[in-house]
Amino acid sequence: MARRKVIAGNWKMNMTPSQAKAFIEELYPCVKGKHGCDIVVCVPAINIPAVVKATAGTCIKVGAQNVHFAKSGAFTGEISADMLVDAGVKYVVIGHSERRQYFAETDETVNARTKAALDAGLKAIICVGELLSEREQGITEEVVAKQTKLALLDVTEEQMKNVIIAYEPVWAIGTGKTATAEQADEVCGFIRSVIAKKYGKAIANATAIQYGGSMNAKNAAELLAMPNIDGGLIGGASLKAPDFTVIVEAAQ
Numbered sequence: 617m618a619r620r621k622v623i624a625g626n627w628k629m630n631m632t633p634s635q636a637k638a639f640i641e642e643l644y645p646c647v648k649g650k651h652g653c654d655i656v657v658c659v660p661a662i663n664i665p666a667v668v669k670a671t672a673g674t675c676i677k678v679g680a681q682n683v684h685f686a687k688s689g690a691f692t693g694e695i696s697a698d699m700l701v702d703a704g705v706k707y708v709v710i711g712h713s714e715r716r717q718y719f720a721e722t723d724e725t726v727n728a729r730t731k732a733a734l735d736a737g738l739k740a741i742i743c744v745g746e747l748l749s750e751r752e753q754g755i756t757e758e759v760v761a762k763q764t765k766l767a768l769l770d771v772t773e774e775q776m777k778n779v780i781i782a783y784e785p786v787w788a789i790g791t792g793k794t795a796t797a798e799q800a801d802e803v804c805g806f807i808r809s810v811i812a813k814k815y816g817k818a819i820a821n822a823t824a825i826q827y828g829g830s831m832n833a834k835n836a837a838e839l840l841a842m843p844n845i846d847g848g849l850i851g852g853a854s855l856k857a858p859d860f861t862v863i864v865e866a867a868q
C-alpha cells in the first residue's frame with residue numbers, strides 16, 4: 617500500500633498571529649478538497665490559538681516547532697506536550713537543524729522531546745540531516761543513521777505510527793540548493809533501512825519519510841515522485857499560499 621504523503625510547512629519565526637489568521641484564510645480555499653495528502657502548518661507557538669481557530673473544520677492540521685521534554689515545572693520559556701495537545705496541536709517538529717545549531721539541541725534532547733511528544737499523543741516530525749562538510753567527507757549515511765537511531769531510542773513499535781522522519785540536508789536549507797531527487801531519495805531509502813533494522817520491514821514501509829531543504833513549487837513534483845520521499849518539510853515556500861498549494865497538489 618502506498619504511504620500517505622505529509623506536506624508540512626515550517627513557518628520558522630515568521631508571521632504574527634494576525635498575519636497567520638489572514639494566511640490560513642488565503643490558503644484554505646486553495647487546498648480545500650485536496651485530500652490526497654496530509655496538510656500541516658507548523659507555526660510559532662504564539663500563533664497556535666489563532667491558527668487552530670482558523671483551521672477548525674478544515675483539512676489543515678496544526679503543528680508546533682518544538683516541545684519540552686518535561687511534563688511541567690521550572691523551565692522558564694518552555695512549552696510542554698500536554699500544553700500543545702490541549703491547545704489543539706497534532707504535530708511537532710523536533711530536532712530541526714536550526715535548533716541543533718543555535719539552541720544547543722543534541723541527539724539526546726531530540727530523543728527526550730520525541731518521547732514526550734509521542735507519550736502525549738502528538739505526531740513527531742524528527743529532523744535529521746548532514747552538514748555540507750559531512751557530505752563531502754562521504755559520511756552522510758553514518759550521520760543520518762546515528763541521528764535516526766538516537767532519536768528513536770526507547771520509542772516503541774506502537775509509537776512508530778506517530779513518527780515522521782524529515783531528511784533535511786543542512787546545506788540545502790534556506791540556501792536554494794536542493795538535493796537532487798536521486799540524492800534525496802537515496803538517503804530517505806537509507807533511513808528506511810535503518811528503521812527496518814530496528815523495527816522490521818512492515819513498520820519501515822509504513823513510516824513517512826519527508827524531504828526538506830529548498831523544496832519549492834518548481835522542484836516539488838520531481839522530489840515527491842520518488843519512491844522513498846513521502847512528503848516535504850517546507851520552509852520558505854510554505855510562507856506563500858500559491859507556492860505551498862502547488863506543493864500540496866504535487867503530493868496528490
Ligand code: PGA
Nearest residue numbers: 789790829830850851852
Ligand atoms: P527551506 O527550509 O524550505 O526554507 O529550505 C526547510 C526547513 O528548514 O524545514
